[in-house]
Amino acid sequence: MPESPRTAEVLASLRHALTSIERWGSRRATWERLSGGAASLTRTDVWLLERIADCGPARMSALARWQSVDRSTITAQVNRLESNGLITRGPDPADRRAVQVDLTADGHAVMREHRSRLATTMEDLTAAWPAADVTEFGRLLSRFARALDDDLADRAD
Template identity: 45%
Template sequence: MNSADMRIEQQLTVLLRRVQRIHMVTATGDVHLERSSYGILCQLADEGPQRLGALASAFGLDPSTITRQVQALESLGLAQRTTDPTDRRASILDLTAEGSDALDRTRRHRRDRLQQVLAHWDAADREDFARLLTTFNESVEALMLADARS
């Protein structure tokens, strides 16, 4: 492993610790969103209503784990299941109006904090970081898909 790869691995470890701290300090409003709840709500908002199996696959989780997490969202009134019109045996999960509102408030607060972090960065560095982070995430996803096929 070359020096740059070692620094990347080290900085990813730091980033993972920071992400947990960011999650804790950006929880706002009447509803405290667990990290998993926030992820599911973002997935639904960004990708639209989904079957639980699709959510489990998107997060690389066992269906029983997703089911428990979804039940927590439903009990908070943030998400709701409806019957899948293409297969009446399955259900589709979607945000409720309250879930959409809670996610919007949380995202706004997180993005405000991110603006504070990036305030001293110039526009070109922000664009480069966004591009490289996107490329990194796409590479991770491609590796995960290849692993799942193996």
């Protein structure tokens, strides 16, 4: 089925927007703004901390699947975060042979600070927008993010 000109235009606009978002998110200045100088944390560290903050204690094997990495990679990452005092590991109460990780008080504090900086950044970037536009943007971007998560989950299986 051939694309309509409108569809091609919309897809080009989305491609451009995603490229801009990816470029913005990968800039060192953006990372410094969002991390508040927590130079010891990588973007992947923050993704993992964010996942645990959102979902609660998680098995290391589940985190490795979520990040699409092998267990040795997640173990190294957990070791680094544990040595920084941001997470703790222990036996899974449902299966004491399995290991699960959770945020420490410092890990929660780091995530609160990161989320606060991100919220301030988003507020700054959308300050001139009407409130209804910000609400609609949040709804649509969240919907798109769910589609991305679903796509990642489908590809991990």
